[in-house]
Each structure stands twice: as C-alpha cells, then as structure tokens.
Amino acid sequence: MSAAEGPLVVGVDTSTQSTKALVVDASTGQVVASGQAPHTVSTGAGRESDPRQWWDALREALHQCGEAAHEAAAVSIGGQQHGLVTLDAHGDPVRPALLWNDVRSAPQARRLVEELGGPKAWAERTGSVPGPSFTVTKWAWLAEHEPDAVRATAAVRLPHDYLTEHLTGEGTTDRGDASGTGWWASGTERYDEEVLAHVGLDPALLPRIAQPGEVAGTVHARDELPFSKGTLVAAGTGDNAAAALGLGLRPGTAVLSLGTSGTVYAVSTRRPADPTGTVAGFADARGDWLPLACTLNCTLAVDRVAALLGLDREAVEPGAGVTLLPYLDGERTPNLPHASGLLHGLRHDTTGGQLLQAAYDGAVHSLLGALDLVLDPDADRSAPLLLIGGGARGTAWQQTVRRLSGRPVQVPEAKELVALGAAAQAAGLLTGEDPAAVARRWGTAHGPVLDAVDRDEETLARIAGVLSDAAPLLEREPNKD
Numbered sequence: 001m002s003a004a005e006g007p008l009v010v011g012v013d014t015s016t017q018s019t020k021a022l023v024v025d026a027s028t029g030q031v032v033a034s035g036q037a038p039h040t041v042s043t044g045a046g047r048e049s050d051p052r053q054w055w056d057a058l059r060e061a062l063h064q065c066g067e068a069a070h071e072a073a074a075v076s077i078g079g080q081q082h083g084l085v086t087l088d089a090h091g092d093p094v095r096p097a098l099l100w101n102d103v104r105s106a107p108q109a110r111r112l113v114e115e116l117g118g119p120k121a122w123a124e125r126t127g128s129v130p131g132p133s134f135t136v137t138k139w140a141w142l143a144e145h146e147p148d149a150v151r152a153t154a155a156v157r158l159p160h161d162y163l164t165e166h167l168t169g170e171g172t173t174d175r176g177d178a179s180g181t182g183w184w185a186s187g188t189e190r191y192d193e194e195v196l197a198h199v200g201l202d203p204a205l206l207p208r209i210a211q212p213g214e215v216a217g218t219v220h221a222r223d224e225l226p227f228s229k230g231t232l233v234a235a236g237t238g239d240n241a242a243a244a245l246g247l248g249l250r251p252g253t254a255v256l257s258l259g260t261s262g263t264v265y266a267v268s269t270r271r272p273a274d275p276t277g278t279v280a281g282f283a284d285a286r287g288d289w290l291p292l293a294c295t296l297n298c299t300l301a302v303d304r305v306a307a308l309l310g311l312d313r314e315a316v317e318p319g320a321g322v323t324l325l326p327y328l329d330g331e332r333t334p335n336l337p338h339a340s341g342l343l344h345g346l347r348h349d350t351t352g353g354q355l356l357q358a359a360y361d362g363a364v365h366s367l368l369g370a371l372d373l374v375l376d377p378d379a380d381r382s383a384p385l386l387l388i389g390g391g392a393r394g395t396a397w398q399q400t401v402r403r404l405s406g407r408p409v410q411v412p413e414a415k416e417l418v419a420l421g422a423a424a425q426a427a428g429l430l431t432g433e434d435p436a437a438v439a440r441r442w443g444t445a446h447g448p449v450l451d452a453v454d455r456d457e458e459t460l461a462r463i464a465g466v467l468s469d470a471a472p473l474l475e476r477e478p479n480k481d
C-alpha cells in the first residue's frame, strides 16, 4: 500500500499533445504518482488525431503510475474540447477525430450562423456563436466532404467522452464539454433538437449528459488497465472546465492558460451570451458558467518562431517597434480562420530576440483583449491573474503577461491543473464534496504572486493598429488572391 492518508483517485488530462495521469491522495491532494504519453496531430490543411492513440496513451500513462493506480477508488477524464469523434457500430473510429484547432469548417460555421437566425440568436440559444472550433460545424463539414463517413457513424463523441466510454462501456458526457458542441442549449441544458435536425444528426447518436456529481459508471475494461474492480468513473469534462475545478475557481478571478491553445476565462453565476462571438458561453462542470475566449496560436506558435530563429524560447530582447501576429494556424480570437503569421516593422537593426519577443506580445495581446469580456462587471480588475498551462513555467511568458496586462500574476505551483481538476471531481464522488471545494482544500492554486508592472500601452496600441490595418490581408480566403 502507498503511504497515502486517504483513498486514492486518478485525474487524467487528455489534451492536444499528450495524455497526463495523476494519482492523488483525496485527503491531502498530494500527487503520489504520475505518467504521461504523447499523441500525434496531423499537419497540413487539417488537424486530426486517431482517437485510438488517446486510449493507448491513457493506458501508457496509467501504467507509468504503477501500483498506485491499482489502489485508486475513482477516476475522471478531462479532455481537449470540441473534437468530433465518429464511431461505427462496433465502437471503432470511422475516421480520425477532427480537433478543436482544425479550421476547415469556417465556411460551414458562417453558413450555420446565417441559417439559424444570426449571431445573437445563436448566443442566446447555445451560449456561443459557433466558429470552426465547434463540433457542430465539424459535423456539417464532414457531411459535405465525407458523406460516407457520416453514413457509417453510429455514435458521436467528444474526446473525453470517448475515453470515459472506453472505461465504463457507457456513452456519457457532461454539461461542461457538451456546451462546446454548438448542439447543447444553454437555457434548457439539453441537446438542441432543432440544431441537430438542421445538420442531420440523430440525437440518439449522442451520449447521455450526466449531472454534476453523478457517477458515469465503473471501470469495465480492467484487462487493459491497472484499475481494481468497482473503481468509480466520474463524468469528466472539458479541459478548461477541469482546470477551473482544479483551481477551485470562484467568480471574479480570471485565469490565463498558456498551452497548445491560449485561453482566458472566469467562473460566472450568469449564463453568458456574447453576440460578437469573442466569448464562448461554456458551462462549467458544477452548475455555473465559464465564459471563455480561446486562441489557436499560443505556446506552439511562439516555440516555432524561436526554432525558426534558432533561439532558446527564453532568449527574448525588449524594444524595437516590431510587430508579429503569430497566426500560424489561422486564428479564432480574433476570428480570422484564414489568417497566417504576419510581421511588420522589420529594420536592419532588429534582432532575433526582439522578433521572438514580438511573437510573445502578439500571442498575449489576443488573450488580454478578451480579459474584460470574460469577467463579470463587478469583478476586481486589479486582482492577480492566475497563470497556468505549460507556458506559465516560462519567464518570458510570465513577464509578457505582466507587462501587457499591468496586473499582478499568480503562478500556481501545482503543474497539471486539468488532471488535478479531474482528480478533484473523482474525489467528490467518494466524499460527496463539491470538487472545487476539494481543490481549495488541497491548496492547488497556491503559488508566488508577481507584482504588477506598468501596462505597456504603446505596444498594445501598436499591435491593435497593425491588426486593424492588415485586416483585408488577414481576412483573405485561400485561393482568392
């Protein structure tokens, strides 16, 4: 037996680049074992992953956890949002999953918004104006481009549902992840049958939506996994909702997450409905809401610029008036799915370090532009921002967020907040506690607070100016030059 005080629980983060598993002592929050295994994502026009890789990576990450995983009494999966997983009658993938950062469904997104009443109607109905990240637009793309795949589909899942179903044998999802599909009505908290009929998706193909705190099932695939008989499985949720649980987030505190995606969000008790589409009106995993803005280009884009320059990611230099909009994957915030990276202000004396700093500035500018929009009007705008995700470990990311936000920044010492949030959800099944209260008891948000510095208004204004002047170029669709 491990030296843990309480029952052990497992929290999983199946994100874009890898799957991470933590075995956590439910009494203290101590991480007693961990594992991680990578996935691959296709390059080129689309962004796809084979869901079977996620299952293999989950098994690998759990096996790395060793004996501790055997002792776990409950498990929960947090996962990358929005991905379209299509399964055949045997439960096998019909084709690779279309991921959140695949922007090929931009034309379908535009069309769906127009056909069902415009942006305001969509925001009121589903909480969000669906862009190409949303599952409904991916389904519409598939129907148009691969009708055979649609005909062969017997079940539609999100990434976290796919793994939960592999664990339990039952198709379940939760309100947090369902709210990123575009076919979940935020007013009624049910699937929106009119949207589903419009895109030709039979509601019978969708998973049951488990209530917060509900048990999704017990582990049935024990032969392949180091779990014991009767291990409980929680409903799981989307990765941002899981991180909100993992931080024990309360309304009024804003989170900036720097990973494959950049996200900015807060918990709110008010149901969001932003008709501009900047803020997605997600549900959280408890019963509140999670207004959130997301960028497609964050750590990977900045790391790519560093690699092109042959520099370490920390080798930034200040100054120079150079602007780099790092939209290597197109962009979602601002809504520019066809954009590519743009550099302006290059001079003979511009250094590589200054170019790299400009990439950080461009990535952070997009996120901070949405910060005020995700916070409730009465939130304290001078409170520290919580900085999480892989990028939060980097000094250049920390300093850029401080300089462009003008706010103090708190960096939690706990590293894997999505997996910790999933673990807190699993612990809640055992103790009956609110998962966010579990995370607060574990002290997961604790970490140093970096003081505020003066906001760099000049850089913010310069980036906004380039963005606005370059709009026709950034909005131009491919093959229309």
Ligand SMILES: Nc1ncnc2c1ncn2[C@@H]1O[C@H](COP(=O)(O)OP(=O)(O)O)[C@@H](O)[C@H]1O
Binding pocket: 015, 016, 017, 018, 258, 259, 260, 261, 299, 300, 303, 313, 389, 390, 391, 392, 393, 394, 395, 397
């Ligand atoms: N010490 C570090 N400094 C800066 N960036 C880092 C550091 N460690 C990891 N990263 C970045 O974190 C990213 C992975 O973050 P993570 O939140 O795990 O991603 P995701 O959950 O989206 O797969 C990598 O792309 C890498 O650029």
Ligand SMILES: O=C(CO)[C@@H](O)[C@H](O)COP(=O)(O)O
Binding pocket: 015, 016, 017, 079, 080, 081, 082, 100, 133, 180, 238, 239, 240, 259, 260, 261, 262, 263, 280, 294
């Ligand atoms: O699309 C969104 C949020 O709407 C992304 O945040 C995805 O959920 C992917 O997350 P990471 O893999 O970057 O953690």
